Amino acid sequence: xxxxxxPISMDSYEGQEVNITCSHNNIATNxxxxxxxxxxxxxxxxxxxxxxxxxxxxxxxxxxxxxxxxSTLSLPRVSLSxxxxxxxxxxxxxxxxxxxxxxxxTELSVKP
Amino acid sequence: xxxxxxxxxRDICQRGTSLTxxxxxxxxxxxxxxxxxxxxxxLTLIATANQGSEATYESGFVIDKFPISRPNLTFSTxxxxxxxxxxxxxxxxxxxxxxxxxxxFFGPGTRLTVL
Numbered sequence: 001x002x003x004x005x006x007p008i009s010m011d012s013y014e015g016q017e018v019n020i021t022c023s024h025n026n027i028a029t030n031x032x033x034x035x036x037x038x039x040x041x042x043x044x045x046x047x048x049x050x051x052x053x054x055x056x057x058x059x060x061x062x063x064x065x066x067x068x069x070x071s072t073l074s075l076p077r078v079s080l081s082x083x084x085x086x087x088x089x090x091x092x093x094x095x096x097x098x099x100x101x102x103x104x105x106t107e108l109s110v111k112p
Numbered sequence: 113x114x115x116x117x118x119x120x121x122r123d124i125c126q127r128g129t130s131l132t133x134x135x136x137x138x139x140x141x142x143x144x145x146x147x148x149x150x151x152x153x154x155l156t157l158i159a160t161a162n163q164g165s166e167a168t169y170e171s172g173f174v175i176d177k178f179p180i181s182r183p184n185l186t187f188s189t190x191x192x193x194x195x196x197x198x199x200x201x202x203x204x205x206x207x208x209x210x211x212x213x214x215x216x217f218f219g220p221g222t223r224l225t226v227l
Contacts, residue, residue: 032214034214034215041220041221041223042218042220042221043116043204043206043218043219043220043221044155044204044216044218045218046209046215046216046217049212049214049215087154087155089214091214093212093213093214099145099157099160099170100145100155100157100206100214100216101157102154102155102156103154104154105154
């Protein structure tokens with residue numbers, strides 16, 4: 001399993017764009033990159049998933065460079081409600097039977 | 113998306129007792145997962161529960177301590193046995209998206225405090 005490294009914490013202000021970068025140097029060919037969000041006292045929630053280049057949905061964008069050794073989750077114009085822990089996961093749908101292996105996550109604090 | 117409920121949402125238990133946590137899903141799913149989240153920590157997978165077969169446990173977790181039942185495709189239980197204060201954690205169940213194994217839906221969690 002590819003190990004992921006993220007900043008432990010980040011601070012931002014309302015209305016700013018936040019970019020959280022995850023390093024996964026040992027990513028394998030079949031691996032996908034997935035991000036989850038967890039609010040206090042709740043279970044994690046799927047945000048976005050990608051394999052290469054750029055993926056965008058109504059919540060976030062995910063940028064993956066050509067070598068796929070890192071990825072960046074971009075949250076546009078954050079609000080106070082985006083304060084949460086964000087987890088980057090690298091998984092292969094073929095090998096782990098769907099198991100998710102969570103790293104330490106990034107605790108994002110959005111201030112007014 | 114799947115809607116998952118867990119019971120109880122929280123409990124306080126005495127050392128040496130057991131707690132059984134229920135996980136109910138609003139649709140039939142093949143695989144269910146149980147995670148533990150210790151205070152201030154990330155999630156750790158305890159086991160994978162398939163209907164009709166024994167649960168598969170991750171390294172460091174054993175059936176005697178964390179027995180799991182999976183009687184049908186919408187329900188599972190996790191029991192945390194012989195409780196000690198170190199078992200104080202949040203326990204979460206999750207299920208896979210029906211066509212994306214790497215997209216999971218999580219329950220709200222059960223907060224266990226052991227005195």
